[in-house]
Amino acid sequence: MTWWPLIKILPHKTNLHFVKYARAAGAVSVVLCIASIVACFYPGLNMGIDFRGGAVMEMTKADNSALDIGAVREAVGELNLGDVGVQGIDSAASAIVRFQVPEGEAQNAVVARVQDAINEAVGEVRYSGVSVVGSKVSGELFTSGLLALGLAIVLMFAYIWFRFEPQFGFGAVAGLLHDVILTFGLIVLFKLEFSLNMVAAILTVIGYSMNDTVVVFDRLRENLRKYKTMPLREVIDLSLNETLSRTIITGVTAVMVLAALAIFGGEALFGFSIALMFGIVIGTYSSIYVGAPIILLWGVKRGELAEDVKPVKLGMASRP
Amino acid sequence: MIQISRWKIIVLALSLALGLLFAFPNVLSPAQREALPGFLPKNALNLGLDLQGGSYLLLEVDVPAMRTKRVDNLVEDVRVSMREARININALQREPGGVVITLADQAQADAAFKALQQLAGGPNQQGVQERTATRQSGNRIRYGFTQATLDSMGATAVDQSIEVVRRRVDSTGTKEIAITRQGAERIVVQAPGQNDPAALERVIGQTAQLTFQMVDSENSVADAIAGRVPPDAQLLYGDDGVTPYLVKRRILVSGENLTRASVDSDQSGRPAIGFRFDGVGARRFGEATAANIGKPFAIILDGKVISAPRINSAITGGSGIIEGNFSIQTASEMVNLLNGGALPAPLRVEERRVVTAELGADAVAAGALSTAIGFTIIVVFMILAYGFLFGGISVIGLVLNGLLIVAAMSLFQATLTLPGIAGLVLTFAVAVDANVLIYERMRDEARAGRSVIASMDAGFNKAMGTIVDANLTTLVAAGIMFIFGAGPVRGFAWTLTIGVFTSMFSAVLVSQVMLAYWLKATRPKKLPIADSETVR
Numbered sequence: 001m002t003w004w005p006l007i008k009i010l011p012h013k014t015n016l017h018f019v020k021y022a023r024a025a026g027a028v029s030v031v032l033c034i035a036s037i038v039a040c041f042y043p044g045l046n047m048g049i050d051f052r053g054g055a056v057m058e059m060t061k062a063d064n065s066a067l068d069i070g071a072v073r074e075a076v077g078e079l080n081l082g083d084v085g086v087q088g089i090d091s092a093a094s095a096i097v098r099f100q101v102p103e104g105e106a107q108n109a110v111v112a113r114v115q116d117a118i119n120e121a122v123g124e125v126r127y128s129g130v131s132v133v134g135s136k137v138s139g140e141l142f143t144s145g146l147l148a149l150g151l152a153i154v155l156m157f158a159y160i161w162f163r164f165e166p167q168f169g170f171g172a173v174a175g176l177l178h179d180v181i182l183t184f185g186l187i188v189l190f191k192l193e194f195s196l197n198m199v200a201a202i203l204t205v206i207g208y209s210m211n212d213t214v215v216v217f218d219r220l221r222e223n224l225r226k227y228k229t230m231p232l233r234e235v236i237d238l239s240l241n242e243t244l245s246r247t248i249i250t251g252v253t254a255v256m257v258l259a260a261l262a263i264f265g266g267e268a269l270f271g272f273s274i275a276l277m278f279g280i281v282i283g284t285y286s287s288i289y290v291g292a293p294i295i296l297l298w299g300v301k302r303g304e305l306a307e308d309v310k311p312v313k314l315g316m317a318s319r320p
Numbered sequence: 321m322i323q324i325s326r327w328k329i330i331v332l333a334l335s336l337a338l339g340l341l342f343a344f345p346n347v348l349s350p351a352q353r354e355a356l357p358g359f360l361p362k363n364a365l366n367l368g369l370d371l372q373g374g375s376y377l378l379l380e381v382d383v384p385a386m387r388t389k390r391v392d393n394l395v396e397d398v399r400v401s402m403r404e405a406r407i408n409i410n411a412l413q414r415e416p417g418g419v420v421i422t423l424a425d426q427a428q429a430d431a432a433f434k435a436l437q438q439l440a441g442g443p444n445q446q447g448v449q450e451r452t453a454t455r456q457s458g459n460r461i462r463y464g465f466t467q468a469t470l471d472s473m474g475a476t477a478v479d480q481s482i483e484v485v486r487r488r489v490d491s492t493g494t495k496e497i498a499i500t501r502q503g504a505e506r507i508v509v510q511a512p513g514q515n516d517p518a519a520l521e522r523v524i525g526q527t528a529q530l531t532f533q534m535v536d537s538e539n540s541v542a543d544a545i546a547g548r549v550p551p552d553a554q555l556l557y558g559d560d561g562v563t564p565y566l567v568k569r570r571i572l573v574s575g576e577n578l579t580r581a582s583v584d585s586d587q588s589g590r591p592a593i594g595f596r597f598d599g600v601g602a603r604r605f606g607e608a609t610a611a612n613i614g615k616p617f618a619i620i621l622d623g624k625v626i627s628a629p630r631i632n633s634a635i636t637g638g639s640g641i642i643e644g645n646f647s648i649q650t651a652s653e654m655v656n657l658l659n660g661g662a663l664p665a666p667l668r669v670e671e672r673r674v675v676t677a678e679l680g681a682d683a684v685a686a687g688a689l690s691t692a693i694g695f696t697i698i699v700v701f702m703i704l705a706y707g708f709l710f711g712g713i714s715v716i717g718l719v720l721n722g723l724l725i726v727a728a729m730s731l732f733q734a735t736l737t738l739p740g741i742a743g744l745v746l747t748f749a750v751a752v753d754a755n756v757l758i759y760e761r762m763r764d765e766a767r768a769g770r771s772v773i774a775s776m777d778a779g780f781n782k783a784m785g786t787i788v789d790a791n792l793t794t795l796v797a798a799g800i801m802f803i804f805g806a807g808p809v810r811g812f813a814w815t816l817t818i819g820v821f822t823s824m825f826s827a828v829l830v831s832q833v834m835l836a837y838w839l840k841a842t843r844p845k846k847l848p849i850a851d852s853e854t855v856r
Binding site: 037058106107108128129130131132134135151152197203206249253263265268272 | 412674675693702704744750785801832848
């Protein structure tokens with residue numbers, strides 16, 4: 001069994017010229033980022049009730065018979081609650097109803113009215129989950145969600161600046177922005193619901209993408225010290241190639257596990273896992289094609305790096 | 321680094337023992353957990369509301385409305401006090417936090433000021449002067465709340481509302497309901513799954529607004545039903561939702577003047593509600609009943625007429641009973657509501673999330689299934705990729721990791737939510753990353769021509785910094801979720817944070833110790849995970 005452990009059949013020394021294609025990849029990234037930003041406004045994010053207020057109810061026919069979704073839609077639509085959505089789930093007996101709570105009306109009253117209307121239209125229904133968010137709270141949640149994303153990016157930048165070089169910081173942040181923007185684009189593309197959970201997913205993508213970037217940068221810094229005369233372009237290529245097997249193995253593990261979550265985790269985790277999965281793929285790509293090549297644009301003062309940067313105390317990575 | 325060090329083994333054994341100890345309650349039933357002797361930990365995982373089912377209510381205290389109401393009462397007090405002191409008033413002019421009294425006769429200014437000072441009284445139990453009277457030019461006196469009182473009014477109202485909500489909730493006998501303050505003017509009520517969410521909402525959501533209003537006897541109810549409602553009256557229905565009543569809009573007395581309600585019985589022994597008014601309420605009720613003998617009045621709770629008795633004589637004592645269609649149960653429910661219900665300010669539900677226990681159980685099942693599948697995938701993949709030895713060691717690290725996460729979350733009672741389960745699965749995937757980093761580094765070093773021991777040693781040494789760096793970034797992300805996130809997101813952050821610590825610990829330490837044993841036992845000539853070509 002020469003093929004096992006499988007790790008042996010990974011090319012032991014890849015020599016891919018990543019940097020050569022960085023320009024083309026960069027162009028693709030820029031186009032995709034612009035498209036994603038545009039998509040966030042037109043057609044726009046599919047905001048969940050966390051961020052735009054309103055109500056979501058999950059319901060099942062009491063006798064588990066098939067639910068007439070059209071009748072539910074019509075009954076709720078007649079109440080003039082703006083923007084009513086009815087969507088069937090898993091079994092034919094269940095559905096999710098979304099509606100808005102008009103300004104100035106009491107939440108409970110509106111919910112009770114909708115439930116009465118549905119009961120009248122399709123017979124007795126059980127409600128397994130009811131969520132209502134007021135417009136005031138949803139506005140605040142949205143602000144703090146965006147604030148959290150912004151703060152995460154700033155902190156990561158500061159961290160990389162502190163641990164590496166400013167140029168590395170710019171590279172890392174460019175990679176992060178790229179990942180966050182493309183994840184947003186994906187959320188729009190797949191019409192996933194943008195909710196609090198989604199913000200958590202994006203924050204995790206940020207964490208993972210940084211994780212990936214740090215691994216590459218660590219090796220890059222080490223190689224810059226090791227090969228003082230090698231052109232920067234080649235050092236970057238070398239570092240990317242050296243970390244490639246790890247990048248692939250960790251990435252594949254994470255994606256497989258998230259795929260399992262998306263498939264078996266049920267309705268509630270689906271959007272969350274999909275966003276995480278694609279975010280991680282994008283994050284892996286960006287640490288190869290966005291983070292590192294950006295450093296090439298800025299250049300690194302090699303001498304400084306070799307002398308001024310003290311051995312890192314936290315770990316032992318820079319031990320000679 | 322690759323040596324069998326005694327302290328590493330001790331730490332590992334200790335963490336395994338503690339992990340087992342604190343994770344153990346999770347395999348027991350609640351009853352078995354209760355029966356454990358006192359020195360053993362009893363806490364199992366603390367499931368979030370989205371997993372065990374339950375309701376989450378975010379209530380906002382309407383502080384401005386309460387301020388207005390407090391000033392209303394203050395103005396009413398001034399009016400009464402002036403009348404009792406026989407002082408003639410030209411005008412009462414409201415201003416923020418108080419009222420300016422213009423006297424008809426300047427000669428009465430001293431007497432009026434004295435009366436108002438008396439009304440203001442001394443400092444309260446906390447030593448704060450709540451109300452003051454100040455003389456302005458000539459015949460004008462200002463009477464109002466002190467600045468200190470106005471400043472603390474909002475906070476006090478929220479505190480009082482929390483008290484009221486707690487009293488109401490406690491009186492229903494529901495269990496483990498958490499009532500917490502959020503920000504300056506909000507209250508969060510969280511009730512776990514075994515409670516009936518609808519009942520909880522009834523108890524908290526009900527404003528318990530009790531009013532006494534005259535029944536309009538001059539106009540016919542039939543006309544009102546036909547659409548001709550007099551401007552000073554309103555059409556209400558009885559508790560049964562059928563019996564119509566035409567009631568005057570003017571409120572004689574309201575629940576705010578209620579000092580106490582109790583379960584009582586009427587003359588024929590049926591359950592009724594006894595009530596007692598405060599001074600202002602008793603006076604108003606006395607005056608109203610004296611002026612309307614022989615006419616019916618309506619007792620209205622939240623817009624429903626509970627009963628409409630005829631006034632037989634003036635009721636001056638300030639107490640009485642409400643007869644209605646009560647059972648002992650509904651009477652005591654209403655008594656609880658009325659007694660607990662003196663909300664200082666209206667409560668608005670700003671956010672509610674209700675999940676039934678079945679939906680929660682479904683989520684747990686889905687979460688458990690996907691965790692199991694995710695875990696299996698990682699195990700299979702790691703063994704395929706790195707073989708039984710190195711892959712197996714990382715799997716053992718992963719198992720210890722899982723055990724420690726469960727133990728830590730049980731110990732700290734961190735809430736496990738549905739996104740938290742996703743965080744757990746993801747943590748497993750990222751935990752393996754530490755092993756991958758170490759193994760890949762070892763292969764690099766072996767490729768560079770080092771001996772087995774040297775390359776393994778270098779693998780650990782050089783990968784360590786990267787592992788710490790990489791995990792710190794995840795911690796930063798989790799920290800931000802913790803600060804900004806609510807509920808489920810916070811649960812996710814909890815799992816992620818605990819996972820980072822346990823995975824760094826178990827992935828690195830387990831593989832160090834186990835690989836050291838392996839090295840000592842087999843003295844290998846070649847790194848099993850090295851490239852096939854690099855045979856040395």
